[in-house]
Amino acid sequence: MKKIRTIIGKEWAEVFKNRLVLFSVIFLPLMLTILPLATIWGMSRFPASTEASVSAEEIEFFGDLCVGLTENECVMVYTLSLYTLLFMILPVMIPVTIAAYSIVGEKATRSLEPLLATPITDLELLSGKAIAAIVPAILATWLAYMVYAVGAMIMLGTELALAYVFAPAWVLAIFVVGPLMTFLSVSIAIMVSARVTDPRVAEQLSGLVVLPIILLLVGQSVGWVVVSRDMIYLIGVIVLILDVVLGFITIKSFQRETILTQWK
Amino acid sequence: MIDTENLSKQFGSHTAVDRLTLHIGEGEVFGFLGPNGAGKTTTVRMLTCLIGPTQGRATVMGYEVGKDSQSIRRHVGLLTETPGMYDRLSALKNLTIYAELYEVPDVPGQVEKYLRLLGLWERRQDAAGTFSKGMKQKLAIARALLHEPKILFLDEPTAGLDPEAAKLVRDFILEVKAQGRTIFLTTHNLDEADRLCDRVAVFNQRLRVIDTPQGLRQEMYGRQVVFHLADTAVPYQPTLQNLPYINRLEAIDNKLVVALDDPETHNPELIRLLVSAGANIQFVGELRHSLEDIYLRLVNDD
Ligand SMILES: Nc1ncnc2c1ncn2[C@@H]1O[C@H](COP(=O)(O)OP(=O)(O)OP(=O)(O)O)[C@@H](O)[C@H]1O
Ligand SMILES: [Mg+2]
Numbered sequence: 001m002k003k004i005r006t007i008i009g010k011e012w013a014e015v016f017k018n019r020l021v022l023f024s025v026i027f028l029p030l031m032l033t034i035l036p037l038a039t040i041w042g043m044s045r046f047p048a049s050t051e052a053s054v055s056a057e058e059i060e061f062f063g064d065l066c067v068g069l070t071e072n073e074c075v076m077v078y079t080l081s082l083y084t085l086l087f088m089i090l091p092v093m094i095p096v097t098i099a100a101y102s103i104v105g106e107k108a109t110r111s112l113e114p115l116l117a118t119p120i121t122d123l124e125l126l127s128g129k130a131i132a133a134i135v136p137a138i139l140a141t142w143l144a145y146m147v148y149a150v151g152a153m154i155m156l157g158t159e160l161a162l163a164y165v166f167a168p169a170w171v172l173a174i175f176v177v178g179p180l181m182t183f184l185s186v187s188i189a190i191m192v193s194a195r196v197t198d199p200r201v202a203e204q205l206s207g208l209v210v211l212p213i214i215l216l217l218v219g220q221s222v223g224w225v226v227v228s229r230d231m232i233y234l235i236g237v238i239v240l241i242l243d244v245v246l247g248f249i250t251i252k253s254f255q256r257e258t259i260l261t262q263w264k
Numbered sequence: 265m266i267d268t269e270n271l272s273k274q275f276g277s278h279t280a281v282d283r284l285t286l287h288i289g290e291g292e293v294f295g296f297l298g299p300n301g302a303g304k305t306t307t308v309r310m311l312t313c314l315i316g317p318t319q320g321r322a323t324v325m326g327y328e329v330g331k332d333s334q335s336i337r338r339h340v341g342l343l344t345e346t347p348g349m350y351d352r353l354s355a356l357k358n359l360t361i362y363a364e365l366y367e368v369p370d371v372p373g374q375v376e377k378y379l380r381l382l383g384l385w386e387r388r389q390d391a392a393g394t395f396s397k398g399m400k401q402k403l404a405i406a407r408a409l410l411h412e413p414k415i416l417f418l419d420e421p422t423a424g425l426d427p428e429a430a431k432l433v434r435d436f437i438l439e440v441k442a443q444g445r446t447i448f449l450t451t452h453n454l455d456e457a458d459r460l461c462d463r464v465a466v467f468n469q470r471l472r473v474i475d476t477p478q479g480l481r482q483e484m485y486g487r488q489v490v491f492h493l494a495d496t497a498v499p500y501q502p503t504l505q506n507l508p509y510i511n512r513l514e515a516i517d518n519k520l521v522v523a524l525d526d527p528e529t530h531n532p533e534l535i536r537l538l539v540s541a542g543a544n545i546q547f548v549g550e551l552r553h554s555l556e557d558i559y560l561r562l563v564n565d566d
Contacts, residue, residue, distance in 0.1 A: 117313075
């Protein structure tokens with residue numbers, strides 16, 4: 001356990017000296033918090049139409065999202081659910097950046113060999129590196145989401161915010177599915193980083209894990225899908241299964257000899 | 265301390281190390297010489313439990329490679345071919361990380377001890393990336409010693425260092441040897457091997473020879489005495505031609521090179537014979553072959 005802590009401390013000391021990593025860990029969450037809050041602020045200041053109730057085609061487009069809301073509220077709730085989905089990019093992108101720089105960085109400085117000569121187990125090293133990428137990602141996501149939550153409550157009023165923006169499904173998405181996704185993207189980032197020599201390439205390749213989220217986002221904004229509670233459950237289960245499978249593969253392939261002789 | 269038996273490593277169809285059998289005793293400085301790609305680093309990696317042998321076995325301090333790998337890692341130090349420092353972190357931080365990973369009891373004390381010993385204490389807060397090659401190498405040596413290993417593996421410790429830094433490192437190796445530690449040293453610097461090592465092995469995929477540097481000289485060339493004459497040496501060759509104890513005789517310019525087993529006994533007679541034949545002897549000396557001659561002869565045989 002102590003060795004895992006040493007590795008985590010080392011990763012953070014090293015990786016957070018990198019501007020690109022800092023950018024991804026600080027700027028991305030910041031942006032994703034400010035953007036929806038600014039939108040809410042804008043929409044509540046310039047209401048589109050005050051009292052009109054939701055039209056028939058809108059009901060078709062939004063599904064059960066807007067039942068019992070005014071049109072204005074409906075648009076706002078809809079927009080915010082898009083932003084919440086956008087939030088899911090954080091738990092996926094942040095660990096990818098950290099893991100990519102941490103692993104490709106070690107390869108570039110050839111620091112893996114002396115490290116692997118110490119009596120650390122392969123699993124301890126892997127855990128240290130994985131945790132070092134997972135924890136900041138989850139914390140940054142949660143922190144950003146909490147700021148967003150508080151801001152939305154202040155501007156929207158607690159009741160509306162609680163009912164629609166922070167519906168149990170979204171809370172589940174952020175607090176449970178998010179960490180599961182983080183785990184998945186770390187596994188992928190470690191596997192990809194083992195095979196490339198440029199951290200930016202590693203980052204971009206592993207970053208492809210955000211693609212499904214982007215697809216959902218696009219799907220929802222053009223009206224193909226509405227991310228519902230059931231869909232979030234489904235995504236959670238799929239990600240969990242992938243976590244187990246990829247986690248297993250990562251642990252199996254994370255061995256001294258493989259690392260030294262096959263990582264290029 | 266280190267014993268191997270038919271230790272082999274194959275990468276795909278390529279054999280990097282072929283049935284290496286070695287026995288290295290406690291406190292010995294053992295030089296492992298060989299050309300680029302000979303399999304030196306591969307051997308070191310097997311003995312430090314970084315990669316597994318494909319055949320044969322090895323024990324280090326009685327622990328079996330592959331079975332008690334963690335015990336071996338705890339007791340050996342490794343200086344890798346490249347220092348592999350965390351360039352963004354300070355020297356102090358670099359060593360602290362390793363001291364923790366090696367479970368050193370007194371981390372700050374041990375780190376300070378070795379930073380001071382290698383003259384890096386003043387620069388401890390500087391990022392390792394700002395260090396010169398020589399300083400990085402010293403830092404890497406400190407790192408390899410933090411846990412006071414009984415056996416130290418040094419993979420080309422002086423490669424790429426300027427003469428002064430290289431001498432510093434060599435002197436340090438001698439200090440480490442004086443503490444009774446066993447040292448396994450790979451190098452391309454034959455002069456260095458000659459000066460530092462109790463025994464050397466010439467290795468190129470297979471073990472070619474293994475002996476003390478002095479023993480190797482004798483084995484390969486026997487002992488040779490050179491007589492420097494004032495004029496050309498050819499006329500005096502017949503004088504010594506038929507002596508039974510001379511193994512080989514050669515006249516080159518103004519030098520007579522005589523190979524014989526026991527120069528201490530026979531040199532006086534040789535000198536007398538040459539003088540009475542009218543030779544003007546300027547110097548008499550023993551011809552020492554450098555380890556380089558031996559090495560080149562062996563490696564060129566391959
Ligand atoms: N991971 C690997 N995969 C395939 N072949 C390898 C691998 N590592 C080493 N080799 C091969 O094994 C042989 C021995 O390499 P090694 O690095 O042990 O040589 P060396 O004696 O240390 O050379 P140098 O003096 O250049 O450091 C080389 O032919 C090399 O190409
Ligand atoms: Mg080598």
